Amino acid sequence: MNGDSLGYIFISSLLINNFVLSYFLGICPFLGVSGKIDTALKMGIAVTFVMLLSSLAASGIHFLLVMLDALFLQLISYILVIASTVQLVEMIIKKYSEALFEALGIFLPLITTNCAILGVALFQTARAYNPVQSLVFALGAGLGFTLALLIMAGLREKLELARVPSLTEGTALILFVAGILSMGFMGFAGMGG
């Protein structure tokens, strides 16, 4: 059992150990879907939702696997649960918002291979969080992911208008911006210890 308070877990996963900028999880959507603020926000919400569901499921599965003494199945069962959750979310989005489904496109099924989600499940197990702590952790991580994505999207919308050397156009420029952003987030390091 882990004694960290819920507030600490939340702030820590949201800012201090931001999943994207200090753990490097979920970089693919971070680089791929951060072109427009609108899409970024929806992507963030979808990822947060999948994270919450799969975190809950992972707590249950871990309990079951410990009971059955079959921990070597951990990775396989986590990833299967995540894949099915993503499928579920995909169906829901397709039913209620065709436009959003089109906008997210290929990145929707790719949420499965978003390492941030598997990361949440693995970290909560490694740190022995109880189900409530896990949920708060997943919420913080999801919101942190959304926050990073939104900041990046905002910056990129402005960068469209900037004149940069032609060689740096595209990925290299985004990576430089991400590096500076990550330095900014290092400023939170002293908080909470």
Next chain:
Amino acid sequence: MSTERKNLDLLIKGIWKENPVFVQLLGMCPLLAVSNSVQNALFMGLATTFVLVNSATLVSLLRNLIPKEVRIGCYILIIATFVTITEYVMQAVSLEVYRNLGAFTSLIVVNCIILGQAESFSSKNKLLPSVFHAFGRGVGFSFAILSMGTLREVIGSGSFYGVSLFGPNYQTWTILILPSGGFFVLAVLMLLYGKLNRRAP
């Protein structure tokens, strides 16, 4: 073109011309996260290549048996199995490296290079081409992560594979070891790659 020549071509393409990292921007998470030392980068490259080649072999052999509707689930199961094997082997080989890599050994499962390989190549091609293709991409990824690891360790902490290079008076560039350094080094490598390819199109 003879088949042998074609297979070799597939292999070489994965290393430079269609490098999964620099051209297709796949596998970014492990690339940035565990490239802070040469040792970590080396083991990550080896582990990823192992999983990549083995899963490509199995997917290619089973390509006619796997139903279309559940193929992604099947691929992920195959990949997860090999990652679990890798995880246990790594614990046996070096506990220190296993601890350093942390969750990132398990996270090989969600490395998009591997799923991409299964979905877009191995599921449509025969055994031999897909093994060559997978191996080329594995080497391409290892090349990228090793160049990052070397740059970050040599400049960031003045050593190579833990061996000090410049003596005790070297002022370390700690920023390169920190997360933001990963972004910067990758950006510089991207620029370099773009520059080299532009000159010889």
